[in-house]
Amino acid sequence: MEVFHRAADLIGLDRRVRMELEEPDYEHIFYVTVKLHTRLLPLPKEEQEKYKDLKDSELLPDGLEPLLDGSFVFKRRALINANVFMRDGVVRLKDKGLYKVLPGRPERFKAYRVQHNQARGPYKGGIRFHQDVSLDLFKVLAAEMTWKTAISDVPFGGGKGGIKVDPKSLSSEEFEALTLRYMYRLKSLVGPDLDIPAPDVGTDANVMGLLLRQYTDGERERHRLRGIVTGKDTRIGGSEGRVRATGQGLAYTIQEWFADRGSVPAGASFVLQGFGNVGSNAAEILKGLGARLLAVNDAGGTIYNPNGIDVTDLISYVYENPSNLRRTVAGYSKAQQISKTDLWDVEADILIPAALGGEITYRIIRDIARNTPRRTATHNSVRYCIGKEVDMRTAAMVLALKRIEAHYQLEGFSQ
Known part of the structure; x- marks a missing residue:
């Protein structure tokens, strides 16, 4: 709320409006x-010896849904035409190993x-x-x-x-x-x-x-x-373009930044942190504009290819690959795996932070400024009815507060 208070002080925001906005x-x-289904949990190695003679159980394949932790969610249709051999709640799945049955429970x-x-x-x-x-x-x-x-x-x-x-x-x-x-x-x-x-x-x-x-x-x-x-x-009833909207807006912003300098994104290289809805769509759009993706980081890992990463192929690997349960860029074979800290050392024209908040720390910002030749996006402050130059975030907050305050001034407060 630091920017809020700074902007509110600059414009002398009405005290009551300020109090309305300080808290939700x-x-x-x-x-x-929710009732969770029965699960099959991998049996610890130290317990497997006494079940080495347990026969394979054959279950309907689509009746078992794999989870990230290596377990399976057991669905009732798994028992259709099944052959099940169980001892002490342990079963051996063909070609998968031994699993302990954890009964379903509410959570x-x-x-x-x-x-x-x-x-x-x-x-x-x-x-x-x-x-x-x-x-x-x-x-x-x-x-x-x-x-x-x-x-x-x-x-x-x-x-x-x-x-x-x-x-x-x-x-x-x-x-x-x-x-x-x-x-x-x-x-x-x-x-x-x-x-x-x-x-x-x-x-x-x-x-x-x-x-x-x-x-x-x-x-x-x-x-x-x-x-x-x-x-x-x-x-x-949804809107056309909604899925790509945030990434599209990001691409428009980058286009405008280049346009202000008499240039275009074509030929520029970029590094991307986050490959969710925003990051993946922005990368795909920038690829269409001629930019080249060099490195990507997400919650699962970080990849790098100095010759460029095929964005379309990476999207297919992350989102259309049934074996990629984590929906991560980690393991992508057409780029080398690097550490998360190495991402900030990749030299590129554009850095796009598209991950969750709090990922980029002061130390990372300092390292970026010291170690890489990335161009820095700048902003010429606009005088938003306050008669003085302010930074971009404060100027935007001033605009927001003036518009919100106008509604309170025109409609008043409920009694």
């Missing part, structure tokens, strides 16, 4: 429960929805499913949505929410059940004219479709409620 309107914390997950401000319109912000989320994080992200919608002058406020869960630890059916249960608990708090969720980390158009289905289930005029979420598939 609402902080919702609740729990959702509880902590869920959130923070509604920061709705002076300019309904709360608006993403749904994040990630193991590291917290109330404090969502408060920050919800406030950022308030500023972003005001800066871009769209009629929304700010909100953010999600569930503390690692989506990759769940089967597809469990993930769907968790998503539906989340909206079941959330329904009274959201609506097309109240609070409109969207995709974020760990969620996508498919999740938005599930949220829409749960919200409209049983409603007489369900098609009038399609505005409950954005980022859904175009076939159920």
